[in-house]
Amino acid sequence: MVSPHPQLTKVTQRVIERSKPSRAAYLARIDRAQGKFPARGVLSCANLAHGFAGLEGKEKLAIKTIREPNIGIVSSYNEMLSAHAPYKNFPDIIKAAARENGGVAQFAGGVPAMCDGVTQGNAGMELSLFSREVIAMSTAVALTHNMFDAALCLGVCDKIVPGLLIGALQFGHLPTIFVPAGPMTSGLSNDDKAKIRQKFACGEVGRDALLEAEAAAYHGHGTCTFYGTANSNQMLMEVMGLHLPGSAFVHPHTPLRDALTAQAARHVLDLTAERGNYTPIGHVIDEKAIVNGIVGLLATGGSTNHTLHLVAIARAAGIVIDWDDFDTLSQAVPLLARVYPNGKADVNHFHAAGGMAFLIRNLLEDGLMHEDVNTVAGRGLSHYTEEPKLIDGKLTWTPGAADSHDTAVLRSIKEPFQPDGGLRLMQGKLGRGVIKISAVAAQHRKVKAPAIVFDSQEAVQEAFDRGELKRDFVAVVRFQGARANGMPELHRLTPLLGVLQDQGFHVALVTDGRMSGASGKVPAVIHISPEALLQGPIGKVQTGDTIVIDAEAGVLDVEIDAATWAARAVAQPAHQAENEVGFGRELFGVFRASAAPAEHGASVFGPMIGEIHELQKQGA
Incomplete structure (x- = not known):
């Protein structure tokens, strides 16, 4: 063995x-x-x-x-x-x-x-x-x-x-x-589907073409x-x-x-x-x-x-x-x-x-x-x-197969696509998060750019539609954690940021929300813990702050002097009530109120089945 x-x-x-x-x-x-x-x-x-x-x-x-x-x-x-x-x-x-x-x-x-x-x-x-x-x-x-x-x-x-x-x-x-x-x-390839989505985001094709592409992929x-x-x-x-x-x-x-x-x-x-x-x-x-x-x-x-x-x-x-x-x-x-x-x-x-x-x-x-x-x-x-x-x-x-039948898709341990895994722990002044870099090209894994702060993905879409995002920036989308609004996936942002990256801008996403398994070519530091609603430091970021992302080194930081950063208060959500009613959200208030931080699984069961370790770390 x-x-x-x-x-x-x-x-x-x-x-x-x-x-x-x-x-x-x-x-x-x-x-x-x-x-x-x-x-x-x-x-x-x-x-x-x-x-x-x-x-x-x-x-x-x-x-x-x-x-x-x-x-x-x-x-x-x-x-x-x-x-x-x-x-x-x-x-x-x-x-x-x-x-x-x-x-x-x-x-x-x-x-x-x-x-x-x-x-x-x-x-x-x-x-x-x-x-x-x-x-x-x-x-x-x-x-x-x-x-x-x-x-x-x-x-x-x-x-x-x-x-x-x-x-x-x-x-x-x-x-x-x-x-x-x-x-x-297999239907329409995922790559072709993604291209149609980006064209729709830019207004180059209409909804009919988009729907046909989606239906050909999910068929x-x-x-x-x-x-x-x-x-x-x-x-x-x-x-x-x-x-x-x-x-x-x-x-x-x-x-x-x-x-x-x-x-x-x-x-x-x-x-x-x-x-x-x-x-x-x-x-x-x-x-x-x-x-x-x-x-x-x-x-x-x-x-x-x-x-x-x-x-x-x-x-x-x-x-x-x-x-x-x-x-x-x-x-x-x-x-x-x-x-x-x-x-x-x-x-x-x-x-x-x-x-x-x-x-x-x-x-x-x-x-x-x-x-x-x-x-x-x-x-x-x-x-x-x-x-x-x-x-x-x-x-x-x-x-099973002794050799890969297609080395463009699956490789042996002797000739991997890259020598390490596709996931990185990111940490710094903004807390701890994760990034999936296996889909991110090497030239996009380091971004240093001003923050633009948003409290929803809809706000990002609106800024994109107004033409305000044609520049280098890091979208900081906060109040998307489990306590705030159930931690939804933010896939509406993928085509938008992908378009801007293709246009030559240095862009990235930092959020206490999720992007899931479809996290793509744009660097996205997600699951920031603790989340903004739990007084996480992501809530301190202001538009114009310089954000530093180095996915290779696991660095997530903001360039600001320590005294100024320490003195800043965590922002409060402006539209929290909107995330608490409608479409059954009222029934899930007890879940939002008791959800553990992302690093603990964002689960409501944590206190019952896993908190002994945390109490030990705290010396309780």
């Missing part, structure tokens, strides 16, 4: 050490939860009768007799989202497969699944991040009936997978497999094909051992996809307590699995949203990570993939070039991932160097 890389060992050991109290408490909690098998055997007759009253036939009899393990299905199916529409028929596939392996399955509950692509730039986007918490709670509601011996979680996109995982980890005694639906087939069932948060989620479920190997990027409505779905149902039954291979999700997601997740994110140039989500997921399992861990690993993990927005290819090209099996093999061979981990496929991450195939109608796994 290859020895772990020193940086991997260093980060893993400090994560284990700082997590000891909270992780021990978590493991003790889930061990207590694993009681009598089957789980429903502890229920009274009245409880149990309620639990099977809605069923018919063999499923009803199987649950009533309390002999067979029962799978709880938690699904994000809805027909509005292309990524989740394929889940419509999955429960029938799962139930049939469960019967084949001596078990039974019930649809335990649905979780909401909103689409950032639909809500982008609209009021509904201010509910997006907190939908993660709603999904986690909905997962808990689905599983809380104590009817289930295992679970299958059906979800794909941005907040859905993190929410499902946070919820499932509260039932860490249950074996759980995540069941993906797969990406849509059918499956995830969007760029490497945003949805597809980063699928990568993470593979490297953290929660998918069946190689299942992330298989298209919906194909024989292989259906075979993998059926096998997930059969296999999760074999992981239950009665069958001698008990593998609960709380033992799969441990410190090494979380570190593997960070490595996978860095090696693929994945979504910056996971500097929030991975932190929140880890805390749900009693594990404490921070942005220093991301930054330390980024110094050692090379960039092995170029998928839009980090390149021109989409996830289908990545999968065809060798995909996850090739990626994981290379990282394992260089000691950059932990092999000795629990997975739903068995002990050892090496299971994930294989890929599924249908041979004579039978699902089998064969060794």
Whole structure:
């Protein structure tokens, strides 16, 4: 076995050490939860009768007799989202497969699944991040009936997978497999789509042309094909051992996809307590699995949203990570993939070039991932160097590609696209934030320019439309954090700033909001923590201040003398009330009021599942 890389060992050991109290408490909690098998055997007759009253036939009899393990299905199916529409028929596939392996399955509950692509730039986007918490709670509601011996979680996109995982980890005694639906087939290229968006922003094409381009890109069932948060989620479920190997990027409505779905149902039954291979999700997601997740994110140039989500997921399992861990690993993990927005290819090209099996093999061979981990496929991450195939109608796994089939998309550890990861921790007088530089050309990674301060992305759009932004500047967009307005993604700014950069201006973005996995070619320092509404120093910046961004060195600063800076007060939001009402925002006031800082995952669950480390640091 290859020895772990020193940086991997260093980060893993400090994560284990700082997590000891909270992780021990978590493991003790889930061990207590694993009681009598089957789980429903502890229920009274009245409880149990309620639990099977809605069923018919063999499923009803199987649950009533309390002999067979029962799978709880938690699904994000809805027909509005292309990524989740394929889940419509999955429960029938799962139930049939469960019967084949001596078990039974019930649809335990649905979780909401909103689409950032639909809500982008609209009021509904201010509910997006907190939908993660709603999904986690909905997962808990689905599983809380104590009817289930295992679970299958059906979800794909941005907040859905993190929410499902946070919820499932509260039932860490249950074996759980995540069941993906797969990406849509390739349509209009992401690069061509981005060009049409920029032309529309400049008034060169009309709305009809823009809509046709968008419809040609987003044209059918499956995830969007760029490497945003949805597809980063699928990568993470593979490297953290929660998918069946190689299942992330298989298209919906194909024989292989259906075979993998059926096998997930059969296999999760074999992981239950009665069958001698008990593998609960709380033992799969441990410190090494979380570190593997960070490595996978860095090696693929994945979504910056996971500097929030991975932190929140880890805390749900009693594990404490921070942005220093991301930054330390980024110094050692090379960039092995170029998928839009980090390149021109989409996830289908990545999968065809060798995909996850090739990626994981290379990282394992260089000691950059932990092999000795629990997975739903068995002990050892090496299971994930294989890929599924249908041979004579039978699902089998064969060794993945030894060589990349397209080195413009996917490379080996010996010839990476760049020697370090695509993420940087940025810090200085304005606080701490992150930047995704894998998509930013080297000549744009350093910007020194006057600040123009905005309190909304709409204000940036208005200034652009007035022609006021044709110059070098850093857009400081504040009051976009979780406490202020739910931390929406600010994608309306991407085409505008991209146009200005293409015109030769030195531009950048600094914000306490999000830009997500679609962060592109313009340098954007995001997730500034603490946010302005928490008295973060980003709230001190004034228009005209000189902002210094050096993404290579991790510097985020403002050129101002210390006394003047210390004397400045943090600005107050002028339009805070507008972010508190309308489109359901009233219902989320309790979330905004209690959200943790971005570096703690921007989660409302932080005080419950991860604050021991913070209290220790403060000497409490």
